[in-house]
Amino acid sequence: TQLLEQSPQFLSIQEGENLTVYCNSSSVFSSLQWYRQEPGEGPVLLVTVVTGGEVKKLKRLTFQFGDARKDSSLHITAAQPGDTGLYLCAGADQGAQKLVFGQGTRLTINP
Amino acid sequence: EPEVTQTPSHQVTQMGQEVILRCVPISNHLYFYWYRQILGQKVEFLVSFYNNEISEKSEIFDDQFSVERPDGSNFTLKIRSTKLEDSAMYFCASSEGASGLTYEQYFGPGTRLTVT
Numbered sequence: 170t171q172l173l174e175q176s177p178q179f180l181s182i183q184e185g186e187n188l189t190v191y192c193n194s195s196s197v198f199s200s201l202q203w204y205r206q207e208p209g210e211g212p213v214l215l216v217t218v219v220t221g222g223e224v225k226k227l228k229r230l231t232f233q234f235g236d237a238r239k240d241s242s243l244h245i246t247a248a249q250p251g252d253t254g255l256y257l258c259a260g261a262d263q264g265a266q267k268l269v270f271g272q273g274t275r276l277t278i279n280p
Numbered sequence: 281e282p283e284v285t286q287t288p289s290h291q292v293t294q295m296g297q298e299v300i301l302r303c304v305p306i307s308n309h310l311y312f313y314w315y316r317q318i319l320g321q322k323v324e325f326l327v328s329f330y331n332n333e334i335s336e337k338s339e340i341f342d343d344q345f346s347v348e349r350p351d352g353s354n355f356t357l358k359i360r361s362t363k364l365e366d367s368a369m370y371f372c373a374s375s376e377g378a379s380g381l382t383y384e385q386y387f388g389p390g391t392r393l394t395v396t
Contacts, residue, residue, distance in 0.1 A: 200383060211284075211371050211387035212323065257323065261383055266311065266336045267325035269386060 171196040173260055175271035175280045183279050184250060190243045192258035199263035201241045203232055206255045206273070248278045282306040284388035286372050292394045293362055301357045301391045303372030310354045311331070313373040313385060314347065316340070323371065329355065329375045369393075 176191045192201070200219045204212035216225050218234035218241060225232045229252075231244040245252055255275050259268040285304045293299050305312050314326040327337045329347055346358045355374075359366055369392050373385040 172287075199379070202384065209369075209390075209392070211286075213390045214384060256355050258383075259323070263379070266313070266330075266378055267329040267338065268313075268315075268323075269325070270323040272313060272322050 171198075171262060171269045173258055173269055173271035175256075175258060175274050177274060179275050179277075181279065182248060185247055186246055188245050188276070190245075190256055190276070192215065192241045192271050194241075194260060195241050196260070196262075197238050198260035198269075199238070200261045201234055201238075202259045202261070203214040203241070203243055203270065204257040204259060206257055208255075212257055212259075245276075247268065248276075250278045250280050252276060253278050283371055284374055284386055286370075286391050289389065290392045290394070292396065294387075295395055296361050298352060298358065298360050299362055299393065301359075301370050301372075303355045303357075303371065303388055304353050304354055305374030306376075306386060308372035308394060309355070309376050309386075311335075311375045311378055312327070312332040312347075313375075314357045315371045315373060315387075316368040317371065317390075318368045336393070359393075361394075362393075364395050367393055367395045 173194045187199045199234045202217045203215045206212045216232045221236045221238045223234045229246045233242050255273045287302045292372040312329045317323045327341045328335045330361045348356050371390045372388045376382045
């Protein structure tokens with residue numbers, strides 16, 4: 170069974186600070202997707218990483234896929250209150266169509 | 281921007297009743313999915329659907345569940361004889377393809393199912 174573990178589960182920091190959220194597995198994934206989910210809404214796709222070692226940037230958000238395609242990280246620079254939310258990582262297996270989700274990191278940015 | 285839509289947003293039903301949750305995937309997408317999220321828990325895969333048939337399903341997707349694409353736009357999840365533990369948010373998703381970046385799955389806003 171493929172599992173994705175996210176850490177930390179909860180993170181509360183002050184506006185302007187930097188942070189990193191981790192998504193780890195013992196399994197290899199063909200791609201990994203990061204989503205953001207607001208309460209009572211569906212996950213919204215932020216980025217997909219496909220190649221081992223790949224780095225993608227989305228404004229102040231930097232996403233990295235591990236070389237072995239077993240882990241990923243999300244780094245936010247100069248966090249803002251608008252970054253507050255639940256961040257989910259989800260892995261796709263080449264041989265399957267389902268996404269395996271992590272439990273999420275609930276991020277709170279305090280003004 | 282194209283998006284996945286779902287109806288209803290909230291469905292309340294009595295235990296033992298049948299419910300149908302509806303989804304309209306993004307129009308040029310070929311793969312369709314249902315996921316559920318019990319309150320406070322992970323998003324869990326239920327089923328994927330391609331070329332008018334189920335392509336993969338989880339152990340959660342037992343005989344109580346069925347999916348259908350009744351026309352060229354809708355994708356439905358039917359739950360027969362609902363149980364209390366079926367209470368959850370149900371998300372529909374769609375993707376253009378099944379590999380690489382075409383695999384990106386886009387989610388709808390969800391249907392909150394409450395079984396009483």
